[in-house]
Amino acid sequence: MSRVRCRPWSPHEETSWSCGSALRDGFGITGLTVPPRPAHSATSRRLTTMPNHRHSTTRRTILTGGGAGLMAMFGAAATSAAPLTPAEKAHVHIVNDFCAAWPSHDLATVMDFFADHGAYRMTETTELAKGREAVTARVKTLIDHVDRFEVLDTFARGPMVVNERIDRFSNFALKSWHGVGVFFIQNGKIVDWYDYTITMERA
Numbered sequence: 001m002s003r004v005r006c007r008p009w010s011p012h013e014e015t016s017w018s019c020g021s022a023l024r025d026g027f028g029i030t031g032l033t034v035p036p037r038p039a040h041s042a043t044s045r046r047l048t049t050m051p052n053h054r055h056s057t058t059r060r061t062i063l064t065g066g067g068a069g070l071m072a073m074f075g076a077a078a079t080s081a082a083p084l085t086p087a088e089k090a091h092v093h094i095v096n097d098f099c100a101a102w103p104s105h106d107l108a109t110v111m112d113f114f115a116d117h118g119a120y121r122m123t124e125t126t127e128l129a130k131g132r133e134a135v136t137a138r139v140k141t142l143i144d145h146v147d148r149f150e151v152l153d154t155f156a157r158g159p160m161v162v163n164e165r166i167d168r169f170s171n172f173a174l175k176s177w178h179g180v181g182v183f184f185i186q187n188g189k190i191v192d193w194y195d196y197t198i199t200m201e202r203a
Contacts, residue, residue, distance in 0.1 A: 088156035091185040095161045098183075098190065099149040107143055111136055115189035123179075124196050145172035159185050164198075175201045 084092065098113040111132070114120075119130040120138055129138040147168040154163040161183040168176050178199045184192040 084156055088158070088161075090188075091159060091161050091183075092154050092156050094185055094188065094190070095154070095163060095181075095183050096151060099151055099163070099165065102143060102146040103148050105144050105146070107136070107140065110139055110143060113190050114193075115186065115191045118190055119192050121194045124194075142169075142172075145169045161185060169203070173203060175203045177201075 150166040
């Protein structure tokens with residue numbers, strides 16, 4: 001995939017931007033937007049093997065890296081990753097159960113997945129909701145309109161889970177949203193949830 005149109009969305013914005021070639025080039029330890037480089041460069045060899053650096057990319061680097069960097073990380077890591085550890089499998093299970101809970105429209109069930117100090121950013125263009133009260137208010141704006149979250153693919157590294165999803169809605173400004181979700185899991189709870197838009201279909 002050489003080029004993907006990525007369009008961040010919020011109810012008040014219509015900006016669009018291009019992921020460009022970063023989607024096919026993997027991800028770096030110190031940054032997520034990676035320029036094209038020769039396939040057999042020393043840097044490329046380090047990025048594909050990553051022998052002892054499974055957890056060296058901090059969650060804040062990932063969460064603030066932007067959609068292009070996240071898709072680069074997701075695409076490269078998903079094709080060359082080592083098998084998931086038991087802890088990583090548990091984190092993926094938490095995120096999958098969380099996504100499956102949304103069509104119930106049960107606010108208490110969905111919020112039970114979050115840590116008390118959890119944070120949620122709906123897209124890369126929306127303000128971060130931080131703390132249980134703010135996250136609850138943000139979730140309330142969506143939950144009654146969700147038909148389902150279709151999880152297309154999932155990748156985990158340490159406490160981080162990245163999934164590609166299509167979220168489908170009824171009686172809402174959007175009919176569907178296709179994007180990447182990034183979750184930081186700690187003590188069995190979601191501490192951070194950031195979503196990044198690839199495409200969307202308005203109602």
